[in-house]
Amino acid sequence: MQNKNKKKICLVVSSLGRGGAERSAGLLSKALSNSGYDVHIVTILNDISFDYAGQVFNLGKLKERNDSFIGRIWRMITFRSFLKKHRFDYIIDSRTRVSVRKQRFISRWLYGSTPVIYIVRSHNLRPYFGGNKAKARQLYAKAYKIVAVSEAIETKIRREYGFENVISIPNPVELKNSLTADKPPPRTRQYILFYGRLVDRIKNISMLLEAYTKSDLPKEGIKLIILGDGPDKEMLKKKAEDLVFADLIEFIGFRKNPFSHVRNARFTVLTSRYEGFPRSLIESLALGTPVISTAYEGGCEAIVSHEENGLIVPSNDINALAQAMNSFIFDKALYETCKSNARSSVSHISIDSIGRQWAELLK
Numbered sequence: 001m002q003n004k005n006k007k008k009i010c011l012v013v014s015s016l017g018r019g020g021a022e023r024s025a026g027l028l029s030k031a032l033s034n035s036g037y038d039v040h041i042v043t044i045l046n047d048i049s050f051d052y053a054g055q056v057f058n059l060g061k062l063k064e065r066n067d068s069f070i071g072r073i074w075r076m077i078t079f080r081s082f083l084k085k086h087r088f089d090y091i092i093d094s095r096t097r098v099s100v101r102k103q104r105f106i107s108r109w110l111y112g113s114t115p116v117i118y119i120v121r122s123h124n125l126r127p128y129f130g131g132n133k134a135k136a137r138q139l140y141a142k143a144y145k146i147v148a149v150s151e152a153i154e155t156k157i158r159r160e161y162g163f164e165n166v167i168s169i170p171n172p173v174e175l176k177n178s179l180t181a182d183k184p185p186p187r188t189r190q191y192i193l194f195y196g197r198l199v200d201r202i203k204n205i206s207m208l209l210e211a212y213t214k215s216d217l218p219k220e221g222i223k224l225i226i227l228g229d230g231p232d233k234e235m236l237k238k239k240a241e242d243l244v245f246a247d248l249i250e251f252i253g254f255r256k257n258p259f260s261h262v263r264n265a266r267f268t269v270l271t272s273r274y275e276g277f278p279r280s281l282i283e284s285l286a287l288g289t290p291v292i293s294t295a296y297e298g299g300c301e302a303i304v305s306h307e308e309n310g311l312i313v314p315s316n317d318i319n320a321l322a323q324a325m326n327s328f329i330f331d332k333a334l335y336e337t338c339k340s341n342a343r344s345s346v347s348h349i350s351i352d353s354i355g356r357q358w359a360e361l362l363k
Contacts, residue, residue, distance in 0.1 A: 006038040007089040007362060010114075013041060014095045015060070017049035018229075018254065019197055020279035021121045024149075024171040025094045026050040031172050031355035037362070040086060042079065044095065049256050057082055080110050090144070090362055094119045100130035104139050115144035117361070121171075121276040123153055123298035125160065137161055145361060149277040152299030167361070170302070172354035173282040173346050191223040191250075192325065193265035195258050196280050198230030204271045204294070204316070205236055209243060211271075211321035218245035220329060227261055229254040263287040267328050267335075272296040273315060277303070285309055285346045290338035292324050309338050309345040 009032055013025045030053040033039045039054030046060025062075050091114050097103045120128045129136040140146060146166040148154040154168040200206055212224045240249040262268060268284040274297035281303045284291050291310035293300045304310040313320040328335050
């Protein structure tokens with residue numbers, strides 16, 4: 001029987017599939033559930049791939065049945081009835097929120113007087129606050145709290161919007177499940193790995209391809225595996241085909257559980273221009289796999305300690321990235337140091353630890 005004294009939380013997400021933000025939302029639901037909250041998830045799209053805890057109210061199914069103007073109005077009415085029925089103690093909105101006007105309507109007509117917490121998952125603030133700063137200040141200054149997933153994002157929000165109701169709580173990593181990832185198909189060659197959504201203007205995978213080609217890894221027979229899907233996949237595959245070592249670059253599609261590939265990689269690489277608190281870094285480290293990351297906007301130093309659990313290189317510096325790759329192959333002592341420190345370096349962001357931080361906020 002459900003404990004009637006539990007606080008009820010409504011977690012609003014775009015979906016529970018395909019991206020790091022969506023995986024993080026699923027893990028947040030587990031952290032809240034583990035902390036004793038009655039969790040309900042409202043998903044706007046019918047895409048559920050990742051694990052979660054709690055009950056799901058899938059608005060995406062209604063969207064697929066009827067996405068006309070009348071259908072959208074009906075979904076809003078259905079959503080409002082759902083919120084009124086459950087009388088949640090808190091609403092946590094994990095979506096991007098490009099339109100301030102639309103969000104104002106949602107806040108007033110749907111959320112009403114329920115305390116709302118808005119999550120910001122990227123150093124690029126526009127998708128979360130829209131383009132009109134004056135209107136955004138009016139709307140979000142009234143929020144119960146704004147939660148940034150890194151201190152760098154919190155600092156930027158305070159600086160650009162002047163909000164006082166903002167704190168930072170990192171994305172959690174699920175250590176136990178990571179350590180029991182399924183074994184991958186046997187591979188005869190060593191490989192390095194990029195995994196994530198293939199959006200080149202953000203992830204800068206073109207830089208990775210060029211740096212890999214300039215490095216000594218192809219001469220050593222070490223492959224580059226790129227795991228994921230996205231709008232730039234075909235463009236990147238074409239770019240890879242034109243490179244000298246094209247036969248050593250392999251594209252693998254989206255995997256719900258990429259952890260077997262991550263665990264068995266020599267190291268993983270992130271070449272992003274900006275990020276929030278990227279899952280590819282924290283999941284790699286949780287699996288004992290060291291990382292190389294660009295110094296992206298958003299603060300990779302919160303995750304990567306240079307020459308302790310990974311290497312940090314300047315953004316857009318192809319030569320520096322190629323040299324870092326070489327270092328992890330030829331400097332055995334450096335590599336073993338980073339590998340041995342990897343797991344312990346993310347122990348502070350376990351699901352239980354992050355759950356306790358959210359519990360402090362939701363008192």
